[in-house]
Amino acid sequence: MDKPKLIVDGKRMDGRAMDELRPILIKAGVLNKADGSAYIEWGKNKVLAAVYGPRECIPKHDENPYKALVRCTYRMSPFCSLEEHGRRGPSRRGTEISKLISNVFDTVVMAEHFPKTAIDIFVEVLQADGGTRVAGLTAAAVALADAGIPMKDVVCGVAAGKIDGEIAVDFGKYEDNFGESDIPVAVSPRTGELLLLQMDGMLTKDEVMRSVDMAISASMKVHELQVAALKERYAEKEKSGALGGEGDNGGGSLPSDAGGGRQGMALQPVPGDAGESAR
Amino acid sequence: MVEILDEVRKEFVKDLIANGKRPSGRAFDEFRPATVEQNVIPNAEGSARVHLGKTQVLAGVKLGIGEPFADKPDEGMLSTNAELLQLAHPTFESGPPDARSVELARVVDRGIRSSSAVDLKALFIEEGKAWNFFLDLYILDHDGNLIDAAALAAMSAILCAKQPRLEDGKVVREGSLGLVKSGATCVATTFGKIGSTIVADPDLDEEKAMDARLTITTTPDRVCSIQKGCAGGFTRDEVASLIDLAFEKGKGLRALL
Amino acid sequence: MFGAKRFGKEKFERAGFRGGRRGGQQFAPMPQAPAAGAEQERHGPESHGEPARKSRLVVPGELLGAAGRPIPHTFTEKGSAYSSVVGLFDDASGKLIPLEGVYTPALDDVVVGVVVAVRFAGFTLDLKSPYEGFISGKDTRDVFKLGEVLVSRVKEVDEVRNVDLTEASKLEGGEIIEIPSVKVPRVIGKNSSMIRMLQDATKSEIVVGKNGRIWVKGGNSALAIEAILKIEREAHTQGLTDRISALLGSGGQSRGV
Numbered sequence: 001m002d003k004p005k006l007i008v009d010g011k012r013m014d015g016r017a018m019d020e021l022r023p024i025l026i027k028a029g030v031l032n033k034a035d036g037s038a039y040i041e042w043g044k045n046k047v048l049a050a051v052y053g054p055r056e057c058i059p060k061h062d063e064n065p066y067k068a069l070v071r072c073t074y075r076m077s078p079f080c081s082l083e084e085h086g087r088r089g090p091s092r093r094g095t096e097i098s099k100l101i102s103n104v105f106d107t108v109v110m111a112e113h114f115p116k117t118a119i120d121i122f123v124e125v126l127q128a129d130g131g132t133r134v135a136g137l138t139a140a141a142v143a144l145a146d147a148g149i150p151m152k153d154v155v156c157g158v159a160a161g162k163i164d165g166e167i168a169v170d171f172g173k174y175e176d177n178f179g180e181s182d183i184p185v186a187v188s189p190r191t192g193e194l195l196l197l198q199m200d201g202m203l204t205k206d207e208v209m210r211s212v213d214m215a216i217s218a219s220m221k222v223h224e225l226q227v228a229a230l231k232e233r234y235a236e237k238e239k240s241g242a243l244g245g246e247g248d249n250g251g252g253s254l255p256s257d258a259g260g261g262r263q264g265m266a267l268q269p270v271p272g273d274a275g276e277s278a279r
Numbered sequence: 280m281v282e283i284l285d286e287v288r289k290e291f292v293k294d295l296i297a298n299g300k301r302p303s304g305r306a307f308d309e310f311r312p313a314t315v316e317q318n319v320i321p322n323a324e325g326s327a328r329v330h331l332g333k334t335q336v337l338a339g340v341k342l343g344i345g346e347p348f349a350d351k352p353d354e355g356m357l358s359t360n361a362e363l364l365q366l367a368h369p370t371f372e373s374g375p376p377d378a379r380s381v382e383l384a385r386v387v388d389r390g391i392r393s394s395s396a397v398d399l400k401a402l403f404i405e406e407g408k409a410w411n412f413f414l415d416l417y418i419l420d421h422d423g424n425l426i427d428a429a430a431l432a433a434m435s436a437i438l439c440a441k442q443p444r445l446e447d448g449k450v451v452r453e454g455s456l457g458l459v460k461s462g463a464t465c466v467a468t469t470f471g472k473i474g475s476t477i478v479a480d481p482d483l484d485e486e487k488a489m490d491a492r493l494t495i496t497t498t499p500d501r502v503c504s505i506q507k508g509c510a511g512g513f514t515r516d517e518v519a520s521l522i523d524l525a526f527e528k529g530k531g532l533r534a535l536l
Numbered sequence: 537m538f539g540a541k542r543f544g545k546e547k548f549e550r551a552g553f554r555g556g557r558r559g560g561q562q563f564a565p566m567p568q569a570p571a572a573g574a575e576q577e578r579h580g581p582e583s584h585g586e587p588a589r590k591s592r593l594v595v596p597g598e599l600l601g602a603a604g605r606p607i608p609h610t611f612t613e614k615g616s617a618y619s620s621v622v623g624l625f626d627d628a629s630g631k632l633i634p635l636e637g638v639y640t641p642a643l644d645d646v647v648v649g650v651v652v653a654v655r656f657a658g659f660t661l662d663l664k665s666p667y668e669g670f671i672s673g674k675d676t677r678d679v680f681k682l683g684e685v686l687v688s689r690v691k692e693v694d695e696v697r698n699v700d701l702t703e704a705s706k707l708e709g710g711e712i713i714e715i716p717s718v719k720v721p722r723v724i725g726k727n728s729s730m731i732r733m734l735q736d737a738t739k740s741e742i743v744v745g746k747n748g749r750i751w752v753k754g755g756n757s758a759l760a761i762e763a764i765l766k767i768e769r770e771a772h773t774q775g776l777t778d779r780i781s782a783l784l785g786s787g788g789q790s791r792g793v
Contacts, residue, residue, distance in 0.1 A: 031420045032333045033368050036636070046320065048419065050366030054638055054666045065696050073365065073373060078415050079323035079339025082452065085413040086341075088360050089375070108596075110611065110620055113640070115697055117666040122366040126337065126417070127322045145596050148636025148718070150620035152611060153597030190597040190618070230622050231593050234635055234772070283652040284662055287683045 003178050007164040012175070018168040021158070021218055026139065026229035028146045034122075036147025038229065040139040043172055044129035049139035051147040053119035062118070067111035072101040072121040074136055080128040082173075098123075101137045104186050104195040108141075110150040119149060130173040131159050134184050137196065142226050146233070154230070155195060156222040157186040160215040162207060169214045183208070185215040189223040192216065285487055292488035296473045302484050303332075310468075310480040310528055315431060315535045317439040324452065325440025325459070331428040332482055335367075335420035338432035340440045342459070344450060345411040347403070355402020355409040359388035361416040361429060368421040384416060386506045387430045387467070390496030393503035395462035396437055402459075404445065412440075412459070423482035426494050426506075427532070430467035435536055437461055463498040464536055466529040470495075470521050472511055477521070479528060493518070495525035499533070585726035587633055587772055588626040594619040601627065609634050624772060635772060639665040639717035639747040641699045645690045648712065648745030649701070651680045661686060661701060663747045664714060669701040676704050685712060685751065687743050707743060710753025713761055717748035719771040723764055730767065730777065734760055737784035759788040 006013060016022070022043030031037035034050035057063035074097040078086040101123065109119060121144065123136035134157030141155045160169040163179035176182055181201025188195055194216075199208065292302055301307065311332030320326035325340035345356055361384035363371045376384070391397055391414075402410035414436070416429040440459040444451045471481035471489035481489055491511030496504035502522060507513065513521070594600065598619045603612035609621050609632045619625060623634040641647065641663060649661030649669055658672040659680050671680075671688065680686060688704035715723070723744055724731050735742055740755030752760050763780055770776050 031335070031366065032422060033420055034366055035638070037366070044322070048366065052366075052369050055369065056666055077320075077337075077339060077417060078360075078413065079320060079326065079341045082322045084341070084343050084450075085411070088362075088415070090373075114638075114666060115695075120365070122364070124364060124366060124417075124419075127320045129322070145622050146636065148621055148634060148638065150609065150611075150637075151596040152613075152618070152620065154595055188597070227595050227598075230595050234593055234622070283683055284650055287650060287685075290683075 004174060005164065006175055006178060007166055012163075012168065014172065016170075018166055019214055019218065021170045021221060022172065024222065024225055026142060026225050028142050028229045028233040034143070034147075036143045036145070036149070038139045038142035038146060040135050040142075042131065042135040042138075043170075044127060045125070045132055045135045046127040047132060047135045047139050048124045048126060049136060049143040050122045050124075051119065051140070051143045051149065052122075053147070053149070054114035054117035055120070057116060057118035063116045066115050068109070068114040068116075069118045070102060070106045070109050070111055070121070071118065072098050072105065072123060072140065074098045074101055074123040074125070074133065076125040076128060076132065080125050082129075097133045097136075100196055100198070101133070101140060104137055104155055105140065105144065105151075107195050108151045108153050108155055108188060109144065110152065113150055119144075128173070130171050130176040131184070133157070134159050134186065134196075137186055138222055138226065142229055145226075145230055153188040153190045154223065154226050155186055155188050156219050156226055157184060157196060158215045158218045158222060159184040160211040160218070161199075162201065162203060162211065167207060167210045167214060169211075169218045181207070181211070183211045183215065185212060185219070187216055187219040187223075189220060288484060289488040292484050293473060296476050296478070296485075296488070301478060303482055305478075307476065308479045308524060308528070310427075310531065311482065313428075313431065313532065313535055315435045317435055323436075324443065325436040325438075327432045327435030327439065329428045329432040329435065331424060331431070331480070333420060333422035334424060334428045334482075335418075336425065336428040336432045337417040337419055338429065338436040339415045339417065340436045340459075341413040341415075342402075342440075342443050342450075343411045343413070344404075344408060344445070346407055347409045351399075352406075353403050354399040355397075355412055357388065357392060357397055357399060357412045357414065359384045359391070359414045359416070359433070361387070361418065361425075363418050363421070363425075367418045371418075371421070380418075382506075382508065383425055383429060386426055386494055386496075386504065386508075387416060387433050388414070389506070390430060390465040390467055390504040391433065391437070394465040394496075394498045394501070396434060396465050398460040398462050410443075421483060423484070423486045424469050424480050427467045427469050427480060430465070430496065431532055431535070434464055434466065438464070438536060463501075463503075464533055465496050465498050465503050466532045466536075467494055467496040467504075468525040468528045468532070469493070470524070472513065472517075477517065479524065493521055495522055497522075497525050497529045499530075500526075584631075584633065584721045585729070586774055586776060587624045588628060588631075589774065590628065591624040591626045591633075593622070594625045594632070595622050596620055600625055600632070601630075604630065607632055609637075633721075633772065634718050636716065637718050639663065641665060641667055641669060641690050641693055641697075641747070643690055643693060645746040646687065646744075647690060647701070647747040648685065648687050648707065648743060648749035648751055649747070651682055651684045651686065654680065654682055659704075661688070663699070664717070664749055665747055667697045667699055669699040671701045671704050675700075675702050678704070678706070680704070680706070687745065687751070707751045707753075710741070710751055711757065711761065713750045713752065713764055715748050715750065715764070715768040717746060719768050720744060720746055720748055720750075722771040722776070723750065723767050725777070730780065733777075733781065733784065734763055738763075756788075759784065762788045 025041040030039045036051040125132045138156045161181040161183045183199045186196030313331045319328045323339040361380045441456040442459045472491040492508040494506045600617045603617040621634045652662045653660035661669040685707045686704045688701040691702040692700040738756040738760040740760040741753045743751040
């Protein structure tokens with residue numbers, strides 16, 4: 001296949017500017033059984049994250065007498081891509097991403113509060129369109145907060161890099177596939193610390209740093225959406241007074257995408273105006 | 280490991296049922312409210328999400344080219360898999376499909392296959408070449424009766440599944456595509472036996488207390504699959520009356536498709 | 537909910553399992569417990585009435601202000617205090633009420649547990665927490681059985697969260713409800729006002745475990761349970777006390793006793 005032109009007349013394939021994020025929607029508390037959960041739609045990505053814990057650590061020999069074991073499992077559904085049916089079962093890529101996301105949360109979760117336990121995070125990519133690992137960890141952070149797990153920050157992630165010679169942020173699938181370099185980043189917004197950082201391709205130092213800076217800047221907007229999603233969850237309860245029991249919270253769950261429009265949700269693409277996680 | 284808490288709750292539920300009540304307050308033959316949404320995963324050829332009470336299941340359909348099975352050389356290939364995702368319940372573990380998820384997938388598959396809900400003959404292309412119809416059942420939230428929820432999601436996904444084209448030997452999934460050819464619509468209805476009482480659409484608490492389970496999958500006028508699950512048993516008369524109930528309740532679920 | 541063992545045929549009026557998730561504090565007056573007031577002082581900031589009108593919703597990492605004396609559910613860095621959880625923060629009083637969270641056993645907590653293991657040396661209790669509690673055989677004359685529901689007090693918690701319990705007594709009959717432990721303070725109310733209101737109106741025996749398990753027996757237990765579940769749903773809203781008072785006054789919804 002001929003490499004498509006990723007940038008035409010200064011605009012990207014979907015019309016975005018270089019530093020513009022795709023529309024993002026985040027909802028907290030979407031599942032019943034999980035201790036905490038969150039759902040994110042990021043462009044066409046659809047990712048569900050759930051947390052169980054702190055709970056008994058199984059297997060017992062993994063337990064740490066001083067702190068909780070924070071572990072994440074990231075998987076993609078076999079129907080997540082526009083192309084072929086994917087594999088059923090774990091993949092090496094999934095294993096690596098699981099480890100990286102585990103490392104992110106091991107840093108921010110105040111694990112010493114729960115010795116000998118495990119905090120299990122599950123990230124399920126239901127539909128993929130580039131940038132699933134950062135979407136996944138962004139949702140996972142919200143799920144952890146939703147579960148009441150003490151953390152030092154609500155972490156989020158954004159990827160940046162180089163496409164068609166330009167530094168840009170947040171790549172869709174084509175940009176990912178045909179771009180020159182992809183740099184996924186996870187940031188602790190409070191401190192600016194980078195908790196996940198990967199890079200591929202061939203870049204000068206200046207290009208790397210410009211990408212990282214662009215990612216950090218964009219991540220602030222993503223963080224606003226995470227906070228809004230968490231606050232919205234409790235504001236609902238406040239307003240209606242009786243928003244059903246625990247069980248009812250999961251009932252609404254994943255927004256549907258039927259017919260191309262999002263039912264009852266208004267999404268505005270970034271920049272400036274961070275895409276609100278609207279109702 | 281036997282969870283003591285589960286045992287304690289089981290006794291509570293059994294007593295409740297013996298006294299004529301269900302934990303949820305439902306009538307014995309009452310299904311929980313259900314909703315169905317189609318095309319929730321546009322990347323897939325077909326998809327649907329079902330809520331059955333608090334149980335949530337997502338079904339995804341993908342088609343690809345493959346070689347027909349040796350014993351069915353003129354048909355497409357239906358392949359159904361169920362994943363009890365770890366996020367759906369605290370006890371779900373990672374690893375290859377366990378017996379529970381295999382039974383779930385096979386029961387849903389059987390109903391579809393028997394009723395020809397997917398027209399496998401229409402998926403045949405030429406000798407040695409046919410469409411693979413991959414059906415994946417993703418359990419997102421487990422509050423009992425995964426079979427009915429999964430079967431409903433599967434049927435709904437089948438009904439909106441787009442049929443890709445084959446152009447110059449390549450699979451084309453974009454552009455205007457017709458729907459995959461489907462036949463009858465089948466609907467699964469599951470009943471649980473707790474003591475001597477039979478309840479329709481057991482929720483998780485009831486599932487833990489139940490002795491036996493009977494799933495009857497029906498088209499509007501035929502039975503196309505039956506599965507007696509778990510231990511315990513049903514009398515011949517119970518089976519007969521449950522078939523009647525299956526047709527009745529099946530109508531209600533079918534109306535959601 | 538589940539029945540606290542089936543001694544005697546308790547008529548279970550209220551059905552439904554409220555699988556509580558998370559943990560909390562405070563307790564209700566019970567025969568052996570020290571006076572409510574004394575307990576309160578020891579766990580001062582953990583009992584509360586309605587959140588202050590001007591509380592703001594905070595999330596992990598959100599700045600609260602300059603670091604002062606340590607507040608639960610916060611951390612300090614470079615002289616500033618930050619929230620570590622999603623909660624309601626009252627700038628005036630400096631109190632932070634978490635909205636979610638698991639129960640962690642603490643010294644002197646009164647908890648309602650279920651016996652999940654019987655050993656030679658003693659009994660292990662599930663406390664609706666990642667940490668189990670242990671009652672030494674030396675600490676009790678009773679011989680408890682698997683599945684029995686006990687109320688007891690936390691005697692000691694060591695650095696690796698081994699929890700020793702004492703003053704254990706069986707809770708027989710009645711029903712158990714589970715609520716997130718973060719909501720327990722609201723069920724108790726400021727100076728035990730809420731729990732007293734419930735007990736006066738229903739004449740039920742109510743034992744509230746800090747871990748989020750509440751035992752209710754006798755009196756108008758259906759009304760007591762209805763009120764407790766309403767408090768759980770609306771724990772962090774304004775005007776709850778009045779609404780509960782109204783509910784108790786009206787006798788609740790008729791539930792076909």
